[in-house]
Amino acid sequence: KQEVTQIPAALSVPEGENLVLNCSFTDSAIYNLQWFRQDPGKGLTSLLLIQSSQREQTSGRLNASLDKSSGRSTLYIAASQPGDSATYLCAVFSGGYNKLIFGAGTRLAVHP
């Protein structure tokens, strides 16, 4: 059974820092991987989708990498800002066509 783990569970950093959020999955037979952001009391906002054949994907200050063989993905946030404060969720497409399996998330706080 596919399991997705995100480390750390919570992170507090000063504004301007570059930071890395980690995601690991137990079964490397995944299709694609998607990173989301969730603000308190809100829905999920898609940040990046990495195709299984890709090793990384970039959007603005965000860069996500994927290493299927080791079962890992990282989300790199450059020059963090207070507006980046949210919970970041990693999800893998696994166990069936278009089915997402989610990690528990990393709660990020960026303070001025």
Added chain:
Amino acid sequence: DAEITQSPRHKITETGRQVTLACHQTWNHNNMFWYRQDLGHGLRLIHYSYGVQDTNKGEVSDGYSVSRSNTEDLPLTLESAASSQTSVYFCASSESGGINEQFFGPGTRLTVL
């Protein structure tokens, strides 16, 4: 702009009542999904549909049902609400023809007393 809407955004009901949560998307996506989010469990798939008249069970489907009569809507019905179904429910959709990005609605917070 295309979007997914969910209604109601908040609902309180009593044990044993039937409840229906609405999900409407204007992306014209064939794939639609229902998830629930609980502390300690994260997001889990309840039901999903790959097109009109198609429905499938997800990881936690007991006590829930869906029907797909058109492309835009996938209502989720709790046949007889239980306190264990108190949760936040999210609807999502994606394009067909591959493993595509999923887009989520704002969620419905359901409390079963």
